Amino acid sequence: MAFEVKFHSQFSAFDPQQWEELDGTQSPFLCFAFLSALETSYCVGEGTGWQPYHLGIYENTRLVAALPGYIKHDSYGEYVFDHAWANAYYQHGLSYYPKWISAIPFTPVPGNRFLLRSDVDRAGIFKAFQQAISSLEAANCSSAHILFPDDVVVFDDSAFLIRKSVQFHWHNYSYESFDDFLNALTSRKRKAIRKTRRRLHEQDVVVSRYQGVEITQQRIAFFYQCYRDTYLKRSGHEGYLSQAFFEQLVHSMNDQLLIVEATHQHEPVASCLFLYDNQKVYGRYWGCVSDIEELHFECCYFQGIEFAITQGLQSFNPGTQGEHKILRGFEPTFCYSLHTLFRVEFNQAVAHFLRRESIAIDTYYEQAKTVLPFNDLMQKKLICNK
Structure with a gap:
């Protein structure tokens, strides 16, 4: 036919x-x-x-x-x-x-x-x-x-x-925890990542993950502020995607969304949005309103890895480019x-x-x-x- x-x-x-x-x-x-x-x-x-x-x-x-x-x-x-x-x-x-x-x-x-x-x-x-x-x-x-x-x-x-x-993707080799993943790295790299996370903790930086109904209007609005401001700083425009687009995603597919939000001394300072299915998590959009050293790595990479391990997902695609991802466990693909x-x-x-x-x-x-x-x-x- x-x-x-x-x-x-x-x-x-x-x-x-x-x-x-x-x-x-x-x-x-x-x-x-x-x-x-x-x-x-x-x-x-x-x-x-x-x-x-x-x-x-x-x-x-x-x-x-x-x-x-x-x-x-x-x-x-x-x-x-x-x-x-x-x-x-x-x-x-x-x-x-x-x-x-x-x-x-x-x-x-x-x-x-x-x-x-x-x-x-x-x-x-x-x-x-x-x-x-x-x-x-x-x-x-x-x-x-x-x-x-x-x-x-x-x-x-x-x-x-x-x-x-x-691109550089992270793969889940049946890790049972984030520490299990760290134990697969060389001693030097393992210590460096732990030092980064410890330093953020000592600065009173708290990073949290939110899914589903936890992604409130307030959280998506703050995320969009971070996304827009970061594009303005880097490219001189407000980004390709609108606040209305992200709000529609929250309304229609929030069971596939993850927001990672960082606070410093109880005030929100950074946010990034991930999407995921039953096999992979995808890191897409990031922004911050306060520059804190290495916070980007924690929010965009380590939290995505930890989420993939917790959910039993096979891989994590954090976005394009960036040889710096290699030293954090992401493999060329x-x-x-x-x-x-x-x-x-x-x-x-x-x-x-x-x-x-x-x-x-x-x-x-x-x-x-x-x-x-x-x-x-x-x-x-x-x-x-x-």
Whole structure:
């Protein structure tokens, strides 16, 4: 049976129940509530640089597959950097924008992008995906990009160029407590972390975790103040996401939210927001109103690790970049993106660039592994597990 392919300019075009029946939507970033909140709080849409253009594939009006997508007129908020490609187009008198991307806006979290019902013909679905993406050229898009997919072997080798990057993720090797995790580190690293936590305690800094109904309006308002102020200091704008967006998350999916809040002498000074599912915790947004040395590491890293151990979660993704994460137990992890540029000569040039870049990324990954902070016993366990 032939599939019907549609591009939707509003996420509300999808039926919530049919969306949630697709595999992969159990992720907090792919559930209906999260993607819908982005649009209803106007974090994406007209004037934001992210124009919704979601791909849906239907069989007898039933949604059987989807690919969340957006038309982009810039490359902000993507975390896969292609400005050099845009410049190359410009230098040849061509326009790189608009382009189409499949991504979670402002959220560089690897995960499922090709959302399918479990009872459909995968080969037929991926053929329909490929045909739909090819049709974007006729919609005046220069290219199509799929950012941070879990599965990069879904099309023919010639369909997409594969780009590598590296993030640093923490993995739970059946730790029973935070001390159990510390005991897997070298003595020097273990002592350094304990010293950091002790120093914060001596300064009368108290760090607490809040879930579910504990995430009150007051706590989310303070979190947003921290988030906004931190963006203003670093980037000169108030952040990509609005207070209304975070309030909607609290209303619609607070069973997947965690807030870590720090107080100094009983006054709140820092806050960060995590999302989680039944396998992973994701650290996303952080801010503070008072600079206290090493408080960021406690709130954003150690509390996330401790939460993952307590909840029996498999891993912790703390966000992009930062070699400083390695010394705190986060391991280099390959991430991927898929790209196709519809002008053949530019696609070939990018393919050549990616071959060279991939060698450098592989070298960086191997170098990062050599400075992991685990002790000899733990290193042997890691080798045996591979």
